[in-house]
Amino acid sequence: MRLALTIAYDGSAFYGSAYQPRLRTVEGDLASCLADMGVIERTAGGVVHLASRTDRGVSAAGNVCAFDSSLGPESLLPGLVHTLEDIWVTGAAVVDDRFHPRHAASKTYRYYLPQQGLEVESMRQAAQIFVGQHDFSAFAKLDGRNPERTVTDVGVEQRDGLLVIEVTGTSFLWNQVRRMVAAVAAAGRGDITPEEMAQMLAGASCRDPGIASPEYLLLARVSYRPAIAWQPVSGSARFLERRVADMAARHALFVDMHTLATGATSK
Amino acid sequence: MRLALTIAYDGSAFYGSAYQPRLRTVEGDLASCLADMGVIERTAGGVVHLASRTDRGVSAAGNVCAFDSSLGPESLLPGLVHTLEDIWVTGAAVVDDRFHPRHAASKTYRYYLPQQGLEVESMRQAAQIFVGQHDFSAFAKLDGRNPERTVTDVGVEQRDGLLVIEVTGTSFLWNQVRRMVAAVAAAGRGDITPEEMAQMLAGASCRDPGIASPEYLLLARVSYRPAIAWQPVSGSARFLERRVADMAARHALFVDMHTLATGATSK
Known part of the structure; x- marks a missing residue:
């Protein structure tokens, strides 16, 4: 069956989203994780399709990927959520075999x-x-x-x-x-x-x-017509929330650094 | 004369504050910048004294450094402010020759x-x-x-x-x-x-x-008794403000990533 996932990721961790041999990419991490789980056979480019190619350093809240899977979402998602780093799977849907995420509305x-x-x-x-x-x-x-x-x-x-x-x-x-x-x-x-x-x-x-x-x-976000009925994937939310909280702590540290160092009042 | 400076820095850019050969440190960057300007002769450890040794990754809003300088603050500071990266000089004072920043109150x-x-x-x-x-x-x-x-x-x-x-x-x-x-x-x-x-x-x-x-x-912050009459160094404030604004932009991006990806409302 063909599965589609909505994914968020921290672009600073990747050399872009599109597969490149020997470089860490979003597509590459997804493909090698799926191959390790026995869901797909090859890890080279073009096995996992992405809605948008994002440049090196660009982040996503809602990119979409699709691939042909030997496992259904229930068997696949827990492993994927716990194995991936800097990529958070937030939604999943079983889609038509002809679905390609690039054809977005x-x-x-x-x-x-x-x-x-x-x-x-x-x-x-x-x-x-x-x-x-x-x-x-x-x-x-x-x-x-x-x-x-x-x-x-x-x-x-x-x-x-x-x-x-x-x-x-x-x-x-x-x-x-x-x-x-x-x-x-x-x-x-x-x-x-x-x-x-x-x-x-x-x-x-x-x-x-x-x-x-x-x-x-x-x-x-990426939207499709007709709209896809995404099923929320809850496991990732907690990891993403943790990352956002860590970022909030770093931000507060920098605001204080500026305030304390320059005598500026915080805004 | 002996000069003391208050410095802020982004700890993520350094292998700690104390000098280490062949590693980027706060003391090392200060020493090599001062040596390039002809203010001090050696760039090895122990020429620039720091109030606090901060661990690798730890940031500062107000660490204090001191060194014997052949130039006064007016000649020294503009070059220092424009050359240093990830270190912001925010205050300067001419201090007693026996002053060591480690002896803080x-x-x-x-x-x-x-x-x-x-x-x-x-x-x-x-x-x-x-x-x-x-x-x-x-x-x-x-x-x-x-x-x-x-x-x-x-x-x-x-x-x-x-x-x-x-x-x-x-x-x-x-x-x-x-x-x-x-x-x-x-x-x-x-x-x-x-x-x-x-x-x-x-x-x-x-x-x-x-x-x-x-x-x-x-x-x-680091405080001394008697207090040091720090003269504000304005040039750095603009660079530090820019860094804090960039951090605010990254923080806002992550907050939206979380909100959009999980459907959570922003707090």
Whole structure:
């Protein structure tokens, strides 16, 4: 049968999601764990299919993987949950044999960046340029695929001194979200105008807005039509919660380091 | 002249604070930076003196270093602030030639841990056992030094789902704070009673409470009597603020990862 799983992972632990020989990847860890359990036969690339290839350093709350399994979810999941490290399996579903996770209805990414020095309204204006169907050649690393993509929504939200940029589309080119984020941030600094961004998108300007660091990018969710009835996998939640609590402790330590070292009052 | 500096650092970047050949340490980075600037002649250990030796992975908001300098603070600090990485110089003072930073009036450490599953009142009771002058042999890695130490205060505060344990004393043995924290946490889990801790401190029990992970320990401040009139060094504050903002972005990403992946509502 074909099984699909929703997975979260800490991108800082991996050389990206797609299989690479001799490097730690999300696909590689899933495949070798499944092979060790006797669920799949080969551990090379292409046995476990992923909805999104995330770059090295990029994290996910809800990427989707699928594979043909000799075991059902009940037999498979406890071992998978307890063996995987830095990957948390949060949902499972038995899917049609023809299901490939890449054929998603939409994918949503979130990017987190300090607000300091960024003007939010300029960023919101700049972000709107991307909405619609465009040739995203100026905002991607091209790899021979059709550079036309549809972005359905780009939002810029303020939260606790941070800006969260949320981008939704049907699919994305290589580095596209990180390059869009870099351009929106440049607009927030006043380094680029919405007009220049529109010219870049139209191919009438060859300015390079750069690329945002991967460690602040999260693949938030992948949606399918018809929707998949994910069964929650509870075992992973506790491990993920522990990791988040550890991160909260490190964050509190750094906030105090800043406050104590500079005499600044905590915000 | 002898200069003293207050320094903050990210312990995860260093193999501890004390000089070790061929390993990155806080003392080593300071010494090689000062040597490159022609301020000191040798880069080996013992040229730059530190108030506290912090273990590998332990961070500081206010450790203190001192060294004999051929340059005054005005000539020295800009280069130091811009060259050092993961170390932030936040204050400077010209001190008496006999000043050694180790001779502090008090040192304060803070430890950050998730509250989940820990009973605060038990931890507060357990923490009080340590206050006063005791032989801390059962809570330290002994290195031939007199194991008697004076702890003046241990507090356990709740903050946003975390517990912050603050320990103040005149000086500490090797690993002492991390072993005290592990014992207090064990009391919070109900694994050890305050009576057992008192017996351990009296040498009447050989139970091992373990040792807390270094990455959540912060050397908060070091105080001297008479107090040193630190001149603020403003250049570093901006770099440290940037680092804290980046950490806040990573923290927000992980909170969303947990919320989105498990369907939990954010706290």
